[in-house]
Each structure stands twice: as C-alpha cells, then as structure tokens.
Amino acid sequence: MHLGDKEGLDRGRRYLRPVARLQLPDEPDLVHLAMYEWLPMFEAWATGPALCGRSTSQGPLPEGTEVTCRSCVDYQPKYQTALDLQAGLRRVPPVSGASAQERLLQQVQMAVKGAGLKRRWIAERLHVSDKHLSQLLTGRASMTLNWAEQILRVCGLELVVKVRPQDGGHL
Numbered sequence: 001m002h003l004g005d006k007e008g009l010d011r012g013r014r015y016l017r018p019v020a021r022l023q024l025p026d027e028p029d030l031v032h033l034a035m036y037e038w039l040p041m042f043e044a045w046a047t048g049p050a051l052c053g054r055s056t057s058q059g060p061l062p063e064g065t066e067v068t069c070r071s072c073v074d075y076q077p078k079y080q081t082a083l084d085l086q087a088g089l090r091r092v093p094p095v096s097g098a099s100a101q102e103r104l105l106q107q108v109q110m111a112v113k114g115a116g117l118k119r120r121w122i123a124e125r126l127h128v129s130d131k132h133l134s135q136l137l138t139g140r141a142s143m144t145l146n147w148a149e150q151i152l153r154v155c156g157l158e159l160v161v162k163v164r165p166q167d168g169g170h171l
C-alpha cells in the first residue's frame with residue numbers, strides 16, 4: 001500500500017505507470033498506462049483506469065515495463081504535459097521578506113519537485129540516506145549552499161547567487 005512512498009514518490013503528485021490488463025477472457029493481452037496516485041481516503045497508493053479507458057488490475061507494474069496498448073501510448077504525452085503543468089502550478093510563490101535561507105530552501109524544494117526525480121535516486125547520487133535528504137528538503141537539517149548546489153546539480157540545474165539593491169531593482 002505504501003509502495004509509492006518506498007519508491008520515493010511525492011504524495012502530492014500523480015504519476016503515469018504501466019499497469020496489467022484485467023484477467024478476463026475477452027480482454028486484449030496488452031500492457032496499459034494509468035495514473036498512479038496517493039489516495040488519502042484509503043491511505044494507499046493506487047492506480048486508476050487505463051488512459052485508453054479500460055479497467056485494469058490494481059497496482060503498477062515495474063517501471064520500465066513496455067506499454068503495448070497503442071491508445072495509452074498515444075494519450076501519454078497529453079497526460080504527461082498536464083501532470084507536469086500541475087506540478088508546476090503547485091509551486092508556492094516566493095514569500096516576500098523571506099530570508100535568503102528560506103528562499104534557498106524553497107528554490108531547492110521546487111527544483112526537486114519540478115525535476116520529477118525520485119528522492120531515493122537523488123539520495124543515492126549524493127551518497128546520503130533518504131532520511132537525511134528528506135531532512136534537508138524539509139528544513140529540519142540546514143540547507144547549506146553546498147548541499148543546495150549538489151542537489152540541484154543532480155537535477156540538472158545550477159545555483160545562481162545574486163546581489164541586488166534592496167528595492168529589488170537591477171544593479
């Protein structure tokens with residue numbers, strides 16, 4: 001039930017995952033694609049119906065399983081764009097008056113969310129535990145410039161440090 005958490009998925013986001021067909025005689029033998037999300041009501045990660053509209057077996061197949069349903073594959077880009085957009089819209093606008101430390105943390109949190117990478121994958125690359133990475137990303141451990149730089153690098157991003165006049169204008 002908490003498989004998604006173990007995979008380092010974000011409960012606030014939805015993912016696309018390959019799913020198995022229903023084991024019924026008249027079901028075409030295809031691997032479909034479905035939305036995978038955390039359902040707070042059931043306290044569980046669950047897959048929905050296939051993008052093509054067919055009912056499917058509950059639970060995702062391992063990532064990387066080839067999706068053989070043409071309709072699901074055709075719908076995929078549309079859904080993926082919507083999900084990315086949604087993830088972007090969930091971004092919290094920077095709080096004015098926030099300290100540089102707060103803004104640094106916020107920027108790194110947004111970048112990690114936006115990159116859509118699993119936390120565990122990021123943690124492995126940084127040679128830290130999932131727990132420590134979580135602590136860094138939630139502000140329970142201090143997000144130093146050095147950590148921020150390393151985390152962002154794994155996400156394919158670069159940290160830029162800037163100084164400007166206090167009214168927010170450009171130098």
Ligand SMILES: [Zn+2]
Binds near residue numbers: 032033051053054070
């Ligand atoms: Zn399908």
